[in-house]
Amino acid sequence: MNLAHRRTQSEISFFIQSFVAIFAICIYSVANAADPLPSWNSGPAKQAIVDFVAAVTDESGKDYVAPAERIATFDNDGTLWVEYPMYTQVLFAFERVKKLAPQHPEWKTKQPFKALLAGDMKTVGASGMKGLMEIILATHSGMTATEFSQEAGTWLRTAQHKKFKRLYTELVYQPQLELLEYLRTNGFKTFIVSGGGIAFMRPISEKIYGIPPEQVVGSSVVAEFKYQDGKPVLVRQPKINFVNDKAGKPVGIYQHIGRRPLLAFGNSDADIQMIEYTMAGEPAPACHLGT
């Protein structure tokens, strides 16, 4: 009589259950390994991504691309996180106007600040891009780089979306998070290339997307090197340095990354030039995902 024959019924049942459980885990793992994008609907977009990644990572294939050249760029607003009812950064600017108002008595009579402080959003909207830019510049300058980073970071870690009652940093798209991770697993370097402010996104890009500050490309204000109380600081000026939007996106990619992306993702007409520039690359074809 060997050990196996001496097992009780419950012991045998336990063994069968364990076997089934382990088998189930194996099946799940295989299925998971075969589907790195579980939140994506099956269809041509998902298939195109998976086929493209397989082609450029196949060392023996004709479309192989060395890891160093595997650059993927992502728009942010509406592509990686929520952009309705308003760009998150615009809401941040509006709230900063209210916070800074006591230090700016002139805003009581100056538009569009006066309207914003009175809650008259119709007049704010009528001030157009010019008015919005005045608000952005007034609220994004006049402090050191470190101070702005802390302001933006603190706001982003606490501000809630009115409708969803969730932090803005939680309102990111799960399929895109899976895509970022999938691409990095396949040797891609992932970048944000956004019309939004570079300094606004950087405090949270690593935490919410796994994208470090140096891989964030965005719009910026001029910064000046100065000494404050003998200490070297960078002071943000109320002047646009670069607008990383539309035709500015390929320019921003050139100046910041210095390589043409192999993949580019966006959700609006502000991403067209970035995608055109990406698709004009050689030798591997780029993959364009419409929305």
Place this chain on the structure above:
Amino acid sequence: MNLAHRRTQSEISFFIQSFVAIFAICIYSVANAADPLPSWNSGPAKQAIVDFVAAVTDESGKDYVAPAERIATFDNDGTLWVEYPMYTQVLFAFERVKKLAPQHPEWKTKQPFKALLAGDMKTVGASGMKGLMEIILATHSGMTATEFSQEAGTWLRTAQHKKFKRLYTELVYQPQLELLEYLRTNGFKTFIVSGGGIAFMRPISEKIYGIPPEQVVGSSVVAEFKYQDGKPVLVRQPKINFVNDKAGKPVGIYQHIGRRPLLAFGNSDADIQMIEYTMAGEPAPACHLGT
């Protein structure tokens, strides 16, 4: 009688030799592991680097810095490669004037181009920074980003230093190559932060320093997105976009990297602000190496 007793004299001699050889290899390996910077002279500079790296990588120590924050920035000319008798990029610009002269008949009468084409370096020198900038802009613009990258890359892969009779890309400082590698081995991300042209350095930075294009920060000209024969291209304009020198270096670091360096290396007064900015960082002290 066991096996050992049956060995011949020559076999025993071989064993002893092998033991000595293996022992020597061990000693060499230990010595090498203990000295990651073999080309550096022993002294306070080398000791400061090794101590600093040990402190910031010791997870249980009070000066520990997470790998993501381990940013090291290096000046290029005179720090990583040769800068005498003249900046390599200036020589490239001078040679391009000669190459492009047939397409620019106006240079026959226009200074400083006329003097340069006649080999009258005194007059070229007398034209000062203004004249030099004219030469740089004229030779670094008017083509696509791809064309310029190919021009610079081709020149750098073939041009020889007159005195040393070696490629400029071979005239890099061995101690700095060891330092770059040592820092990367210890989790640092290494960047070039140079007054030189970003697009001039990028074609060779990966090959000669192991620094990818996206980790090169430098001066730049304005680039414009256009369509040429229906194809999207970036055209380099004869207009300065950013001067990444002196007080521009910390600004370039802010806009491009978005983190304060933990270590910064330079060889001239053009690096002072970068080093001051680095040393003003918290919490770990930065390490400044004078020359």
